[in-house]
Amino acid sequence: MRRVGVLALQGDVGEHVATLASLGADVVKVRTVEQLDSVEALVLPGGESTTIAHLLGTSGLKDELGARLKDEMPVFGTCAGLILLSDEVVDGRADQWSYGALAVAVRRNGYGRQIASFETSLDVKGLGRVPGVFIRAPKIERWTDDVEVLASLDHGDGEHPVLVRHGHLWGASFHPELTGDSRLHGLFLDSI
Ligand code: GLN
Numbered sequence: 062m063r064r065v066g067v068l069a070l071q072g073d074v075g076e077h078v079a080t081l082a083s084l085g086a087d088v089v090k091v092r093t094v095e096q097l098d099s100v101e102a103l104v105l106p107g108g109e110s111t112t113i114a115h116l117l118g119t120s121g122l123k124d125e126l127g128a129r130l131k132d133e134m135p136v137f138g139t140c141a142g143l144i145l146l147s148d149e150v151v152d153g154r155a156d157q158w159s160y161g162a163l164a165v166a167v168r169r170n171g172y173g174r175q176i177a178s179f180e181t182s183l184d185v186k187g188l189g190r191v192p193g194v195f196i197r198a199p200k201i202e203r204w205t206d207d208v209e210v211l212a213s214l215d216h217g218d219g220e221h222p223v224l225v226r227h228g229h230l231w232g233a234s235f236h237p238e239l240t241g242d243s244r245l246h247g248l249f250l251d252s253i
Contacts, residue, residue: 066100069091070092070122072113073108079238091103097126104136106140106141107238111153117145146159146160147163151167167202168199200221201234
């Protein structure tokens with residue numbers, strides 16, 4: 062059984078835990094370095110990227126997670142989690158940091174504010190139609206050639222990737238944990 066963590070500092074932790082558990086994973090809510098050390102893969106949930114970044118610092122997890130990313134631990138960042146993984150945050154808070162692990166530049170709140178939240182149907186490579194919930198979602202504005210685009214969306218300003226994979230790292234602009242469709246989590250688990 063896969064032992065998978067969900068970073069549980071802030072954000073929609075419970076939904077990721079429930080989805081992964083429904084697929085048979087042994088799920089650990091990660092709040093400490095010991096818990097991080099015990100997992101073979103990690104989900105970074107949506108929430109507030111600046112808050113999660115702050116709590117990574119105060120919990121002592123920041124450097125340890127950075128080291129695990131360098132060691133190529135499989136990590137799936139959704140929404141705020143994608144922001145934390147990315148190379149560059151456009152329109153971030155002045156003091157905002159990110160791990161620079163995933164070769165994408167994301168614009169924070171690139172799909173609009175909370176009131177502009179929307180749900181749509183995405184065409185995911187290898188899976189077909191998957192529902193996508195976008196809540197103050199980051200927009201992937203640039204990415205390198207070796208980043209695999211698994212789904213894109215044209216939300217009125219041309220196609221932008223919304224689901225990407227770069228080796229051991231996965232990133233989604235949207236919230237795959239809020240729809241009852243567990244296939245994306247399944248893909249991630251299969252890749253570990
Ligand atoms: N806009 C949020 C941020 O910058 C992310 C939103 C989300 O995770 N739903 O952290």
